[in-house]
Amino acid sequence: EAQVTQNPRYLITVTGKKLTVTCSQNMNHEYMSWYRQDPGLGLRQIYYSMNVEVTDKGDVPEGYKVSRKEKRNFPLILESPSPNQTSLYFCASSLTFGTGQETQYFGPGTRLLVL
């Protein structure tokens, strides 16, 4: 089954404690992206990756890091989480981006609370 998986689904942590949210896809997709979703603000792109070892900043990259060492995985790293990073996070992937033929798959979401 084609899918994007995220772990953990729910996480409560404290300010300053480093954490990683994993994202994995089994469709050999080149394009992967992380988003956060907050009430009234919609989805905002954090980082995206066009392929292995190719990453770039989205709209709200501050306080986040990513890496793309393998095609299937795109972890989101919060080196020193702060309460303003409390949010619902989505990972997404598609075969490519920009051809108009993409089907984009979203993960189930990770709800993060930073105390």
Add this chain to the structure above:
Amino acid sequence: QKEVEQDPGPLSVPEGAIVSLNCTYSNSAFQYFMWYRQYSRKGPELLMYTYSSGNKEDGRFTAQVDKSSKYISLFIRDSQPSDSATYLCAMSSSASKIIFGSGTRLSIRP
């Protein structure tokens, strides 16, 4: 001013009505335009994808882009209760970085 503006609603219409959802934008470099549907407690799903100006139709859904007015629309014909969801517009200039609207909550009354 936000790059992409979208009326948050909520918008409530009777079943069978034509629904019109809209977004305006300020960045004339946008050339990729998308509409997503998000059900409660689920991730978004891509509904429509349009490059540059014009119309695109897929079943009951039609996406329109008017670059001269910096305005995009999504029309839903013969709306069904199962169309009740939040609809998000999204745009990109470089085919990689995507900017989203804040979403419109739509409710279809049986």
